[in-house]
Amino acid sequence: MIEDRLTTELAAQLQEMAAAGLTRRRRVLESPCGRIATVDGRNVLNFASNDYLGLAGNAEIARALADGALQWGAGSGASHLVSGHLAPHEALEKEIAAFVGFPRALTFSTGYLANLAIVPTLAVRGAVIFSDRLNHASLIDAMQLAKAQGAETQRYAHCDMAALEKLLAASDAPNKIIVSDAVFSMDGDLAPLPLLFELAERYDAWLVIDDAHGFGVLGPQGRGSLAHFNLPHHPRLLLMGTLGKAAGVGGAFVAGSQTAIEYLLQKGRTYIFTTAAPPAIACALSKSVQIIEHGDALRANLSARIGQLRDGVGDLPWQLLPSATAIQPLIVGENAAVLALATALWERGLWVPAIRPPTVPKGTARLRISVSAAHTAADIDQLINALKELA
Ligand SMILES: *Cc1c(COP(=O)(O)O)cnc(C)c1O
Numbered sequence: 001m002i003e004d005r006l007t008t009e010l011a012a013q014l015q016e017m018a019a020a021g022l023t024r025r026r027r028v029l030e031s032p033c034g035r036i037a038t039v040d041g042r043n044v045l046n047f048a049s050n051d052y053l054g055l056a057g058n059a060e061i062a063r064a065l066a067d068g069a070l071q072w073g074a075g076s077g078a079s080h081l082v083s084g085h086l087a088p089h090e091a092l093e094k095e096i097a098a099f100v101g102f103p104r105a106l107t108f109s110t111g112y113l114a115n116l117a118i119v120p121t122l123a124v125r126g127a128v129i130f131s132d133r134l135n136h137a138s139l140i141d142a143m144q145l146a147k148a149q150g151a152e153t154q155r156y157a158h159c160d161m162a163a164l165e166k167l168l169a170a171s172d173a174p175n176k177i178i179v180s181d182a183v184f185s186m187d188g189d190l191a192p193l194p195l196l197f198e199l200a201e202r203y204d205a206w207l208v209i210d211d212a213h214g215f216g217v218l219g220p221q222g223r224g225s226l227a228h229f230n231l232p233h234h235p236r237l238l239l240m241g242t243l244g245k246a247a248g249v250g251g252a253f254v255a256g257s258q259t260a261i262e263y264l265l266q267k268g269r270t271y272i273f274t275t276a277a278p279p280a281i282a283c284a285l286s287k288s289v290q291i292i293e294h295g296d297a298l299r300a301n302l303s304a305r306i307g308q309l310r311d312g313v314g315d316l317p318w319q320l321l322p323s324a325t326a327i328q329p330l331i332v333g334e335n336a337a338v339l340a341l342a343t344a345l346w347e348r349g350l351w352v353p354a355i356r357p358p359t360v361p362k363g364t365a366r367l368r369i370s371v372s373a374a375h376t377a378a379d380i381d382q383l384i385n386a387l388k389e390l391a
Helices: 007-020 059-072 080-084 087-100 111-122 137-148 161-169 194-200 258-267 279-292 296-313 335-347 377-390
Strands: 035-037 042-046 103-110 127-132 152-156 175-181 207-211 235-242 252-256 327-333 365-370
Touching: 035 365, 042 377, 059 087, 059 279, 087 103, 087 235, 087 252, 087 279, 103 111, 103 258, 111 137, 111 175, 111 235, 111 252, 111 258, 127 137, 137 161, 137 175, 152 161, 152 377, 161 175, 161 194, 175 194, 194 207, 252 258, 258 279, 296 327, 296 377, 335 365, 335 377
Parallel strands: 127 152, 127 175, 175 207, 207 235
Antiparallel strands: 035 042, 103 252, 235 252, 327 365
């Protein structure tokens, strides 16, 4: 047999990753997403999902999905612009636009695809994109696509508005685009949205906000991070929200002005060249948005559990980042240390993922504790006690 040089090269790289403690493994769940996960026949408390309101396992939403499939079939059959745009998709767009207070919305199969549509589509005519250093990987990939079509990108230090203003003031680009996560996915902190909004106005820039972790959780009735800061709709503001996290289903939306959304619909390649999500997904999401709107009790429980966790881990050798959201990162430092801690928690029946570079900067490996409205006070106590034992 001829030696397969290319495969050998991949194997060597995989071995390097293993040696550096960077190999990632999938665990197979034998139960639906929820507060308890069954893995290898064992029940563990789940602090790993982004199911912040506990809606992924919600029976009403599952029923809407099943009813939707019976009424509308399994698949959409085509992309939205060909023949795959069904009545449930259309209804969901309108419901979401009204819910987040924007003139119009467009839905996507995933948040990753939504970001890949927004940034390159807007980045025409000598665009410069200004991006927070800790923005999500999907935004970074979106900027790579924009670069390939001639846009320039400039990164500013995390949430550093003075640095951003300097860059904006120094730029004479005819098309400026500011891009930021609203809630940073590995740190849990909130971007200074009012200041970003002000800078976008002052420097005549687009403002693209990724609210993957704020939609459903923050703001009155869970309307998201912009509502949390009471920021009004603006013609150059685009809001992306994912529907697979707090909304518990899957997909994403982009909300904006009539013109911006129409432009995205006409030009967004990841909107145009992909099959529309199954219509039943839209049925499930319509139900989910209703539950979110009336979900103050869920959000109150989430908020109480977050407070309980933060109060309880005060005197550990590791620090929680200053986050008020459901994402509570406990900074451990080195890869091996965070892996050992995550393994010890796992052995105690607690599933808390270890997040390592390249997802986070070197030396800041962490436990990413995800709090959910589904958790009970006893669940949080169990986690706090285990961390204290292991400290
Ligand atoms: C999860 C996430 C996305 C991607 O959304 P998917 O629907 O999972 O593809 C985009 N941006 C941020 C900040 C995220 O956390």
